[in-house]
Amino acid sequence: MATHESAAHASHAHAAPQGFIRKWIFSLDHKVIGLQYYFLALTAVFVGMFLSLLMRIHLIWPTATLPFFGEIKPETYLSLLTMHGTIMVFFVLTTAPQGGFGNYFLPIQIGAPDMAFPVLNMLSFWTTFLGFIVLLAAFVVTGGAPLHGWTGYAPLSALQSAGPGEGLGADLWITSIAIFCIGALMGALNFITTTLDMRAKGMTMMRMPLTVWAWFVTAILGLLAFGVLLSAGILLLMDRNLGTSFFVPLVTVNGQLTGHKGGSPLLWQHLFWFFGHPEVYIAILPAMGMCSQLLSVFSRKPIFGYKAMVYAIMAIGFLGFMVWGHHMFMSGMSPYTAFAFSIMTMGIGVPSAIKTFNWLGTLMRGRIRFTSPMLFAIGFVSLFVTGGISGPFLAQPVLDIYLHETYFVIAHFHLIMGVASIFGIFAATYYWFPKMFGRMMNEPLAKLHFWLTFVGAYAIFMPMHYYGMSAGLRRYSQSTEVAFILRLLPIQRFITIAAFITIASQFIFVINLFWSMFKGAKASDNPWEATTLEWITATPPPHDNFGGRTPVVNNGPYEYSVPGTPRDFVMQTDPEIKPKH
Amino acid sequence: MGLVLLVVIWLITLVSTYFFVAKTWWLPAGASAAAAGIDHHFTVSFYLMGFVFVAAQLALGYLVWKYREGGSSQKASYSHGNTTLEVVWTVLTTILFVGLNLASSSIWAAERFRAAEANAVHVEVTGMQFAWYFRYPGPDSIFGLTKPELEDASAGGEAALGLDTHDSASKDDVVSGVMVVPVNREIEVILRAQDVIHSFFVPSMRFKQDAVPGLAIHMHFTPIQTGDYEIACAELCGLGHYKMHGILKVVSQEEFDKWLAAREAEKQ
Numbered sequence: 001m002a003t004h005e006s007a008a009h010a011s012h013a014h015a016a017p018q019g020f021i022r023k024w025i026f027s028l029d030h031k032v033i034g035l036q037y038y039f040l041a042l043t044a045v046f047v048g049m050f051l052s053l054l055m056r057i058h059l060i061w062p063t064a065t066l067p068f069f070g071e072i073k074p075e076t077y078l079s080l081l082t083m084h085g086t087i088m089v090f091f092v093l094t095t096a097p098q099g100g101f102g103n104y105f106l107p108i109q110i111g112a113p114d115m116a117f118p119v120l121n122m123l124s125f126w127t128t129f130l131g132f133i134v135l136l137a138a139f140v141v142t143g144g145a146p147l148h149g150w151t152g153y154a155p156l157s158a159l160q161s162a163g164p165g166e167g168l169g170a171d172l173w174i175t176s177i178a179i180f181c182i183g184a185l186m187g188a189l190n191f192i193t194t195t196l197d198m199r200a201k202g203m204t205m206m207r208m209p210l211t212v213w214a215w216f217v218t219a220i221l222g223l224l225a226f227g228v229l230l231s232a233g234i235l236l237l238m239d240r241n242l243g244t245s246f247f248v249p250l251v252t253v254n255g256q257l258t259g260h261k262g263g264s265p266l267l268w269q270h271l272f273w274f275f276g277h278p279e280v281y282i283a284i285l286p287a288m289g290m291c292s293q294l295l296s297v298f299s300r301k302p303i304f305g306y307k308a309m310v311y312a313i314m315a316i317g318f319l320g321f322m323v324w325g326h327h328m329f330m331s332g333m334s335p336y337t338a339f340a341f342s343i344m345t346m347g348i349g350v351p352s353a354i355k356t357f358n359w360l361g362t363l364m365r366g367r368i369r370f371t372s373p374m375l376f377a378i379g380f381v382s383l384f385v386t387g388g389i390s391g392p393f394l395a396q397p398v399l400d401i402y403l404h405e406t407y408f409v410i411a412h413f414h415l416i417m418g419v420a421s422i423f424g425i426f427a428a429t430y431y432w433f434p435k436m437f438g439r440m441m442n443e444p445l446a447k448l449h450f451w452l453t454f455v456g457a458y459a460i461f462m463p464m465h466y467y468g469m470s471a472g473l474r475r476y477s478q479s480t481e482v483a484f485i486l487r488l489l490p491i492q493r494f495i496t497i498a499a500f501i502t503i504a505s506q507f508i509f510v511i512n513l514f515w516s517m518f519k520g521a522k523a524s525d526n527p528w529e530a531t532t533l534e535w536i537t538a539t540p541p542p543h544d545n546f547g548g549r550t551p552v553v554n555n556g557p558y559e560y561s562v563p564g565t566p567r568d569f570v571m572q573t574d575p576e577i578k579p580k581h
Numbered sequence: 582m583g584l585v586l587l588v589v590i591w592l593i594t595l596v597s598t599y600f601f602v603a604k605t606w607w608l609p610a611g612a613s614a615a616a617a618g619i620d621h622h623f624t625v626s627f628y629l630m631g632f633v634f635v636a637a638q639l640a641l642g643y644l645v646w647k648y649r650e651g652g653s654s655q656k657a658s659y660s661h662g663n664t665t666l667e668v669v670w671t672v673l674t675t676i677l678f679v680g681l682n683l684a685s686s687s688i689w690a691a692e693r694f695r696a697a698e699a700n701a702v703h704v705e706v707t708g709m710q711f712a713w714y715f716r717y718p719g720p721d722s723i724f725g726l727t728k729p730e731l732e733d734a735s736a737g738g739e740a741a742l743g744l745d746t747h748d749s750a751s752k753d754d755v756v757s758g759v760m761v762v763p764v765n766r767e768i769e770v771i772l773r774a775q776d777v778i779h780s781f782f783v784p785s786m787r788f789k790q791d792a793v794p795g796l797a798i799h800m801h802f803t804p805i806q807t808g809d810y811e812i813a814c815a816e817l818c819g820l821g822h823y824k825m826h827g828i829l830k831v832v833s834q835e836e837f838d839k840w841l842a843a844r845e846a847e848k849q
Binding site: 073074075078147148149153155156159162163164248249250251252253254255257262263264265266299300301302303304305306307308330331332335336338339342343346347349350353354356357358360361363364365366367368369370375378381382385386389390392393395396397398399401402404405406451454455458462463465466467469470471473475476477478479481482483484485488491558560561562563568 | 582583586589590593597600601605606607608609618619622623626627630631633634637638640641644645648649650655656657658659660661662663666667670671674675678679681682685686688689692693694710729730732733734735743772775776777778780782784787788789790791793794795796798811813815816817818819820821822823824826
């Protein structure tokens with residue numbers, strides 16, 4: 001199915017639109033849709049970061065009056081963390097790497113003129129956009145945004161009387177997530193179909209760049225995970241508004257019976273984490289793909305162990321569905337199941353380690369060019385190792401019992417799913433910007449941005465390990481009430497200062513991004529001397545990606561420094577070389 | 582640039598590791614029978630994973646410096662990898678992770694796969710927004726009935742739990758806002774929650790367990806050191822989550838008996 005006569009696809013599914021609205025707003029072009037996703041995520045990340053800054057200030061200065069929110073009450077703090085988590089996980093970490101870069105570059109990298117279903121693609125973006133608006137609306141309704149955290153554990157999330165923000169704000173929150181799921185499902189279908197059916201002649205599965213493999217497996221994860229979250233969200237909405245009791249047993253809130261009976265709070269946790277754990281890989285797999293790509297390009301060397309990398313992506317995706325219970329060791333779930341979930345979770349460390357070894361193997365005996373995308377890719381490897389290393393602590397029930405719900409967990413998942421993914425997004429931005437906008441980004445500014453962000457990320461998240469090991473609990477709006485937490489306040493002060501500097505340095509990135517769009521040096525078609533298909537076409541690519549031509553692929557994606565070739569890279573469309581291993 | 586990367590990555594690694602090794606911030610001293618085993622396994626994991634962390638970061642820093650463009654290597658080697666190496670590190674990491682897991686499994690099994698001992702002290706722990714209540718069954722060793730419709734949080738004590746005073750088993754039940762237990766006896770806690778999920782966390786006991794509405798979760802631990810220990814709620818339960826804390830008082834058996842008897846006397 002890979003090698004249909006690609007001429008059939010060359011007659012593009014839709015002609016290039018002329019009007020502004022069809023070209024830039026309701027566009028069917030995967031490249032425009034990719035940019036729309038990217039800028040949605042960029043907006044969302046600044047909202048999410050702003051919320052985290054407010055939380056950081058409140059933690060060390062509880063009486064401060066803050067912009068938009070005034071004096072932060074305990075419930076306001078909990079709203080901030082709920083919205084921060086929800087925005088970052090869904091509208092940044094799921095949106096930018098997959099919806100953004102995946103949309104833009106997956107079709108080009110496999111030599112297709114567009115996604116398989118352009119209309120579905122447009123719908124999936126606008127559905128996601130609608131989800132974001134609905135989520136933000138939670139801030140302005142009576143009672144404000146919900147306070148139940150991004151995991152929305154029932155019954156807290158299911159009962160209007162359980163706290164401020166649990167009224168309309170919570171309804172909007174869960175509705176937004178349900179809408180997001182629908183958008184993500186449409187996107188996933190499109191990615192899978194496109195990868196399977198739209199590859200150019202010669203683009204066998206094992207010639208696909210690792211980015212494409214990552215987007216493809218991520219789409220499969222999305223297809224299986226978002227459907228479950230969507231169902232759970234609908235059940236939660238029914239519990240909240242229609243008097244059902246899926247997640248709520250007989251409970252009293254403030255001495256009042258709620259009328260619910262017989263539901264299971266643990267059912268929500270199972271459904272949520274059945275989505276929630278694969279979601280971690282939805283966020284990180286595309287970043288892994290991007291960094292694999294960049295390490296090879298800028299080491300001027302084939303990726304070390306291509307097949308092992310492909311199998312590792314698949315193994316991570318597969319195992320990712322069998323480990324959700326490690327979020328629930330102290331939930332009241334049977335202690336026997338902890339055995340199974342624990343060993344599976346430790347098992348997922350194996351493919352992750354394989355990837356790390358292969359990244360180091362790629363650097364070894366390379367000829368490394370320290371471009372800004374490469375710096376972020378190297379930073380990604382460092383952060384991935386650091387974030388990964390705390391995993392085996394949390395995967396073992398005997399240790400997790402102590403560490404669960406402490407800042408140790410915050411450190412772990414922020415480093416590996418947050419910062420490492422964001423480094424993937426930065427690396428991809430600096431790498432593909434020339435192709436997307438036809439201009440280069442400012443390199444000195446990019447490097448400054450890297451150093452501040454790399455050191456800043458460590459300064460923020462490394463101390464959280466110490467805080468967590470000392471039993472510092474998360475989701476505490478103030479550390480004044482519990483003595484063993486109060487004495488950890490100096491760590492919080494340090495983290496807040498580091499967060500200030502790191503967040504401020506993100507403006508360097510934004511300035512560079514927009515300045516370069518209009519004023520950057522003109523980019524050539526292949527400024528990085530890379531081999532994959534996006535670099536054979538014009539910059540920026542024409543509406544049908546290859547200007548009426550149909551690429552025919554003869555080589556693997558990572559043929560660098562091939563002996564006996566004139567340049568140190570062989571394009572995928574160059575005449576076939578016979579690589580000796 | 583390669584050298585700067587090496588220095589920065591190595592510095593971050595060394596500084597981070599220093600605070601772990603110096604134990605500047607660390608777990609509070611353990612005060613339960615299980616704590617020593619858990620802490621030992623924590624240390625083992627810490628050394629193994631710490632070694633992997635330091636080795637990987639040092640290697641990363643070294644490789645980017647060593648193989649920088651313009652450095653000693655003039656041409657990148659053309660290699661697609663090495664199957665033997667792939668097999669070696671796959672096997673090694675599998676042994677490391679699965680071995681670590683099996684080593685800790687026995688501790689988990691010893692604690693969680695058995696019911697509390699027959700002579701354990703029974704304490705029912707109830708979480709509600711935003712307080713903990715502790716109930717002792719009294720001389721009859723039977724907890725009296727509680728009814729949700731009788732709950733009155735503002736009245737506190739027995740009324741907060743909705744204790745049915747007409748039930749004969751509830752006559753001798755003692756409800757306290759402080760958890761008092763004897764040292765060196767196994768404590769069986771029966772965790773309940775009235776409204777939303779709470780989590781009963783005593784860092785010094787290395788003990789944490791969710792209290793879930795609709796469930797009565799039985800769990801046990803054995804304090805081996807007298808003293809006052811803080812209890813904190815470790816599951817987001819609403820706006821007062823941060824102040825939902827309590828005190829676990831571990832006292833001698835004698836003091837415990839005296840305390841319980843005094844509370845019984847107050848009731849009559």
